[in-house]
Amino acid sequence: MNWGKHILLTLIAILLITFTIASFMPSNPNSYKDKDIPNAKPVEPWITETIPSGGSIFSVLEKFNLPLKEIAILSFRFGDYIDVTTIQPGDTLKVLLDEGKQHISKLMFVQEPTKRHHFVVQGDSLVYTLEALPVILQKRMIEGVMQNTLDATLLSMGISPRDKQNINNGLEGEINFQRDARNGDRFQVYAEERIFEGKTLPGRKIYYVQYSGERTGSHELFRYEDKDETSVVNGLYNLQGKSRSSAGVGFPLGSIHVVSKFGKRLDPFFGRWANHQGVDYRASYGTPVYAVANGSVTAAAYSGGWGNQVQIKHPSGLTTQYAHLASISVRKGQSVKKGQVIGRVGSTGRSTGAHLHFGLIQGKSFINPTNLKMVGAEKLNDAQMIEFKRQQEQIRREMSQNNNQVAVGNIRR
Numbered sequence: 323m324n325w326g327k328h329i330l331l332t333l334i335a336i337l338l339i340t341f342t343i344a345s346f347m348p349s350n351p352n353s354y355k356d357k358d359i360p361n362a363k364p365v366e367p368w369i370t371e372t373i374p375s376g377g378s379i380f381s382v383l384e385k386f387n388l389p390l391k392e393i394a395i396l397s398f399r400f401g402d403y404i405d406v407t408t409i410q411p412g413d414t415l416k417v418l419l420d421e422g423k424q425h426i427s428k429l430m431f432v433q434e435p436t437k438r439h440h441f442v443v444q445g446d447s448l449v450y451t452l453e454a455l456p457v458i459l460q461k462r463m464i465e466g467v468m469q470n471t472l473d474a475t476l477l478s479m480g481i482s483p484r485d486k487q488n489i490n491n492g493l494e495g496e497i498n499f500q501r502d503a504r505n506g507d508r509f510q511v512y513a514e515e516r517i518f519e520g521k522t523l524p525g526r527k528i529y530y531v532q533y534s535g536e537r538t539g540s541h542e543l544f545r546y547e548d549k550d551e552t553s554v555v556n557g558l559y560n561l562q563g564k565s566r567s568s569a570g571v572g573f574p575l576g577s578i579h580v581v582s583k584f585g586k587r588l589d590p591f592f593g594r595w596a597n598h599q600g601v602d603y604r605a606s607y608g609t610p611v612y613a614v615a616n617g618s619v620t621a622a623a624y625s626g627g628w629g630n631q632v633q634i635k636h637p638s639g640l641t642t643q644y645a646h647l648a649s650i651s652v653r654k655g656q657s658v659k660k661g662q663v664i665g666r667v668g669s670t671g672r673s674t675g676a677h678l679h680f681g682l683i684q685g686k687s688f689i690n691p692t693n694l695k696m697v698g699a700e701k702l703n704d705a706q707m708i709e710f711k712r713q714q715e716q717i718r719r720e721m722s723q724n725n726n727q728v729a730v731g732n733i734r735r
């Protein structure tokens with residue numbers, strides 16, 4: 323990167339951060355009145371809680387002895403901003419109660435040291451702002467030599483388990499490791515790292531993976547990225563545009579953000595415990611909803627609390643369910659193909675706002691739909707392939723310019 327651009331980007335980052343911090347400074351309407359009183363500055367008594375193993379936002383809020391309905395609604399709204407499947411034990415939730423200690427007035431969620439999610443409670447809704455501390459983004463090449471297993475080699479190089487899994491998944495579609503991998507095989511990973519206070523944060527964005535060995539031959543994977551950075555299609559593909567997995571079903575939406583998981587939860591409608599029989603995905607009103615696999619439509623009508631609902635029976639015997647739709651574009655009895663639009667996201671039936679409820683039925687019972695192995699695209703389509711080729715060229719150019727940053731054998735942390 324040239325220095326002029328670098329300095330400009332740094333300046334923009336500083337401006338943005340200053341602006342963000344300034345918007346969080348408490349504005350105290352009483353500051354004039356209180357000017358002469360020493361120590362009048364209110365100290366906000368934030369209560370800090372840590373998400374326990376197996377815990378959730380509402381299991382933390384439940385401790386505060388507030389009306390269950392209030393907690394149910396806040397927990398549900400929280401999911402509009404934070405994908406609940408990314409919440410980990412050890413994440414921090416700070417809670418600020420109102421003066422009478424009867425209600426929650428503010429929440430702050432710290433998921434990683436660089437990101438603070440601020441929530442101000444206003445009635446049944448949350449006003450959200452993200453405070454992001456500056457991180458240094460750095461792309462670089464990591465090279466290694468296989469010893470015993472690729473897993474063990476990557477871990478010994480300090481690659482986080484999640485990144486390791488991404489690399490492994492990609493290559494496993496290309497190489498029969500058990501049969502063909504040998505000690506001394508070589509690999510390269512080109513990834514973007516986020517560095518904060520001198521440390522690399524977990525979650526590298528992997529742009530390129532190359533593996534070569536005497537018996538495996540040479541294999542390359544490149545990252546493909548849609549314009550939408552949360553697109554389910556984004557990920558590693560081989561040169562022919564084939565994804566790491568071809569056995570999965572599709573996603574019901576073009577981008578995925580889980581508001582509410584399967585299983586026991588506080589019902590946001592009644593504020594009592596109930597079993598949530600599917601997964602709720604955030605999506606705006608009118609977003610197209612796709613059939614996740616081929617099948618035949620067994621329900622396509624308004625159905626009580628589900629609102630406008632579509633059910634599709636698949637050859638595997640499983641049935642998928644899509645509820646609260648604004649509109650339905652298939653008929654009962656019709657055959658549908660994977661990826662076909664079956665309706666639009668809405669908020670019909672018992673729903674607190676636009677979202678897709680996605681359910682999975684086996685026999686007569688609902689099972690956890692996240693057990694399905696979903697894949698964004700088994701193979702990129704023609705238009706995506708043109709863009710993929712362009713992105714490959716760009717990555718290759720970057721890698722050849724980035725040669726001076728090669729880290730061999732291990733990663734400095």
Ligand SMILES: [Zn+2]
Nearest residue numbers: 600601602679
């Ligand atoms: Zn639901």
